[in-house]
Amino acid sequence: MGLKRLLIAGAAMVLTALPAAAGELSFWHAYAGQQDKVDFINFALDEFAKAHPDIKLDVVAAEQSAYKAKLNTAMASGNPPDVFYTLPGGFLNAFVNGGQMYALDADLAKDGWGASFLESALAQTSKDGHAYAVPVDVDSVVFWYDKALFAENGWAVPSSYDELLALAEKIKGEGIVPFALGNKDAWPATFWFQYLEMRLKGSGVVSAFVNKDAKAALGDEGTKALEHVAALSSKGYFPIGFNGMGDQEANMLFLNGQAAMMLNGTWQIGASADAPEGFELGYFAFPTVAGGAGDQSDVLAGVAATFGISEKAENKADAVTLLKFLTSSQVMTKYVELRKTMVTVKDATTEAAAGPVLFDISSKLMAEAGHLDPFYDTAMPPAATNIYYTSLQGVLDGSVPPADAAKRLEDALRADK
Amino acid sequence: MAAVRRWTATNTVVLFLLTLHVLLVIFPFIWMIYSTFKTNKEFMRSVWSFPTSFSLDAYVGAWSGGALGGYAVNSLLIMAGATVLTVAVATLAGYALSVYRPRWMPAVELSLTAAMAIPAYVALVPLVVMLRGAGLLDTHMGVVLPTAAFNVPVTIFIMQAFFNTLPRELFDAARMDGASEWSIFAKVALPIARPAMFTAAIVNMIWVWNDFLFPVVFINNPARKTLPVGLTDFVGEHITNYPVMLAAILIAAIAPLVLFIFFERQITAALLGGAVKE
Numbered sequence: 001m002g003l004k005r006l007l008i009a010g011a012a013m014v015l016t017a018l019p020a021a022a023g024e025l026s027f028w029h030a031y032a033g034q035q036d037k038v039d040f041i042n043f044a045l046d047e048f049a050k051a052h053p054d055i056k057l058d059v060v061a062a063e064q065s066a067y068k069a070k071l072n073t074a075m076a077s078g079n080p081p082d083v084f085y086t087l088p089g090g091f092l093n094a095f096v097n098g099g100q101m102y103a104l105d106a107d108l109a110k111d112g113w114g115a116s117f118l119e120s121a122l123a124q125t126s127k128d129g130h131a132y133a134v135p136v137d138v139d140s141v142v143f144w145y146d147k148a149l150f151a152e153n154g155w156a157v158p159s160s161y162d163e164l165l166a167l168a169e170k171i172k173g174e175g176i177v178p179f180a181l182g183n184k185d186a187w188p189a190t191f192w193f194q195y196l197e198m199r200l201k202g203s204g205v206v207s208a209f210v211n212k213d214a215k216a217a218l219g220d221e222g223t224k225a226l227e228h229v230a231a232l233s234s235k236g237y238f239p240i241g242f243n244g245m246g247d248q249e250a251n252m253l254f255l256n257g258q259a260a261m262m263l264n265g266t267w268q269i270g271a272s273a274d275a276p277e278g279f280e281l282g283y284f285a286f287p288t289v290a291g292g293a294g295d296q297s298d299v300l301a302g303v304a305a306t307f308g309i310s311e312k313a314e315n316k317a318d319a320v321t322l323l324k325f326l327t328s329s330q331v332m333t334k335y336v337e338l339r340k341t342m343v344t345v346k347d348a349t350t351e352a353a354a355g356p357v358l359f360d361i362s363s364k365l366m367a368e369a370g371h372l373d374p375f376y377d378t379a380m381p382p383a384a385t386n387i388y389y390t391s392l393q394g395v396l397d398g399s400v401p402p403a404d405a406a407k408r409l410e411d412a413l414r415a416d417k
Numbered sequence: 418m419a420a421v422r423r424w425t426a427t428n429t430v431v432l433f434l435l436t437l438h439v440l441l442v443i444f445p446f447i448w449m450i451y452s453t454f455k456t457n458k459e460f461m462r463s464v465w466s467f468p469t470s471f472s473l474d475a476y477v478g479a480w481s482g483g484a485l486g487g488y489a490v491n492s493l494l495i496m497a498g499a500t501v502l503t504v505a506v507a508t509l510a511g512y513a514l515s516v517y518r519p520r521w522m523p524a525v526e527l528s529l530t531a532a533m534a535i536p537a538y539v540a541l542v543p544l545v546v547m548l549r550g551a552g553l554l555d556t557h558m559g560v561v562l563p564t565a566a567f568n569v570p571v572t573i574f575i576m577q578a579f580f581n582t583l584p585r586e587l588f589d590a591a592r593m594d595g596a597s598e599w600s601i602f603a604k605v606a607l608p609i610a611r612p613a614m615f616t617a618a619i620v621n622m623i624w625v626w627n628d629f630l631f632p633v634v635f636i637n638n639p640a641r642k643t644l645p646v647g648l649t650d651f652v653g654e655h656i657t658n659y660p661v662m663l664a665a666i667l668i669a670a671i672a673p674l675v676l677f678i679f680f681e682r683q684i685t686a687a688l689l690g691g692a693v694k695e
Contacts, residue, residue, distance in 0.1 A: 034653030060637045063649040073634050077545035079554075248657055255461055267655040276462040 026058045028084040033063035036339045055318050082313035088124045088303045089378040101132040102309040107320045121344035124303040133308035135344035139265040140301035141191045147280040161289045168237045171260045178237040180259035182250030186389035191263045194376050195286040196225035202294035203373035209413040218410045226395050226402035233396045269340040295370035302374030384412040453664040460659045475660035485668050488647035498561035500621040503568045511576025529570040555637045572617050579613035644669045
């Protein structure tokens with residue numbers, strides 16, 4: 001084989017592509033990899049094509065973790081898509097700080113678009129009084145349990161943290177893991193810390209840091225909450241090897257009755273769809289903590305996904321039309337129906353679309369909550385999130401003392417400029 | 418030495434351990450195959466059990482869930498392009514580095530070593546800017562060129578190490594016969610270098626085939642996705658249909674499996690190359 005032939009073969013590899021035509025709107029999203037997500041985006045884009053045949057979309061989809069790498073690179077290289085999916089909080093704020101997001105205030109003020117969203121949700125996509133993205137869905141975290149398993153064993157749903165611990169001890173005695181937890185990706189255990197901090201000190205702790213509140217502090221409660229988390233682990237209430245187990249593996253333990261409860265987001269409803277016969281999903285609120293200073297009715301609930309427009313987008317009018325369509329109550333109700341998660345558009349989480357469990361959470365737990373406190377890990381800047389994750393994993397495996405972890409986290413939250 | 422081989426107790430122990438090892442290695446693969454015949458519900462109920470019914474739904478789901486055939490073609494094109502380019506450049510450079518030794522050559526070697534120390538992540542943003550400038554973003558070539566650039570330094574060292582083993586007399590004799598430098602390379606060195614080039618090619622093919630970062634970042638058009646990127650479409654954030662995902666992985670594994678069956682001897686030799694001195 002001659003070298004010349006090799007080189008010719010190499011040159012023959014030049015396969016060029018047509019660049020996106022002018023006037024087209026590029027739209028990037030992360031609704032991939034999961035059937036309910038794919039079904040939703042297919043529905044939304046089909047309907048959009050019917051309603052707006054004049055607007056051509058150049059769609060790029062990638063699965064969540066790949067998507068983040070892709071979007072970050074595109075943004076950093078000054079080549080952002082016109083309209084795109086982004087996470088709220090620290091992820092979005094990094095783009096806002098770089099002047100890359102188009103402020104939606106004027107558009108939201110028109111035709112009651114802004115008023116169609118829950119205020120608490122829109123607040124999570126705003127910075128310094130300007131909205132830079134529109135919120136899509138809201139996840140809230142509750143305790144999940146199998147009603148059938150509880151009835152069979154005569155276990156009662158606990159209403160206080162002490163009752164929860166007593167129940168865990170009883171369940172452990174039966175040879176069942178009290179709480180399913182697969183903490184390989186570090187976010188699942190954050191729900192435990194955050195709820196304990198919310199119950200002990202109150203909601204809004206991390207938001208205060210993000211908003212540069214001079215009085216922002218984790219307080220002694222931070223250490224105390226971490227001590228509680230460490231105790232759960234040392235008492236063996238989590239599965240063996242949970243820090244190396246994936247969230248979906250932990251979910252299998254839960255669905256098969258090898259673990260009794262799971263503190264997890266509302267996506268658990270979708271994740272329980274393939275549960276074995278006889279499994280009956282129930283939920284209860286994170287119980288009250290005796291002597292806690294926080295409002296005991298507060299719920300950990302935050303915006304999961306948002307859509308924004310790039311400052312560089314040439315055709316902002318069409319981009320806004322797309323966002324308005326995606327967040328219309330028609331599309332959002334379909335979102336609830338397909339994905340079984342709550343949406344941020346008022347009255348779109350209907351009973352018919354949500355099903356009994358989700359509607360109960362939406363209309364009772366969430367409606368009666370004193371405050372909704374968004375997810376700490378996404379609210380804080382990405383650098384602090386990493387420290388939050390590693391310190392919490394350290395506390396769980398006993399390698400980091402709770403007081404040290406609390407100090408590390410507090411320092412990281414203060415360091416954010 | 419031993420004229421008569423006798424079955425000893427040691428042999429039994431070794432055979433037992435080897436059998437155990439083979440089972441351990443092969444079980445995940447067998448598990449993957451039989452799991453694809455289960456429904457997700459069955460899978461969730463019991464991860465290890467055999468399927469109770471025989472269903473090909475997972476394969477239907479995998480085939481319709483993504484254009485796996487198209488992804489495989491993209492992977493093959495990018496693999497072929499990057500490998501040919503890398504090996505061509507590295508053979509020329511490796512030969513030059515081995516045969517010609519002017520005083521500044523160590524500086525060239527040092528810069529190649531330094532290039533190997535640059536993590537791909539660091540280069541991501543500048544690469545996107547450059548590729549866009551060249552109109553190569555979202556093309557196969559846009560993945561081939563940076564991939565080759567990153568693989569060239571290591572491949573040069575593989576080729577250089579090979580040319581170093583050739584006796585200098587070989588080239589001197591050709592030179593005495595009045596051969597030009599180019600024909601010494603093309604007619605003397607290159608034919609002998611074929612096995613080394615093959616080794617370098619196989620190592621490169623494996624790297625490029627498995628690469629995820631460059632294709633995921635540089636390719637937007639779903640029709641140009643490579644297999645590793647396309648396979649992520651089967652992994653959910655919170656919910657995964659495992660039988661469908663495993664079926665997709667099995668389909669995706671067909672191409673490398675066929676390649677391996679055809680080139681098994683060469684691949685094994687390539688991977689062991691340099692491990693022992695011949």
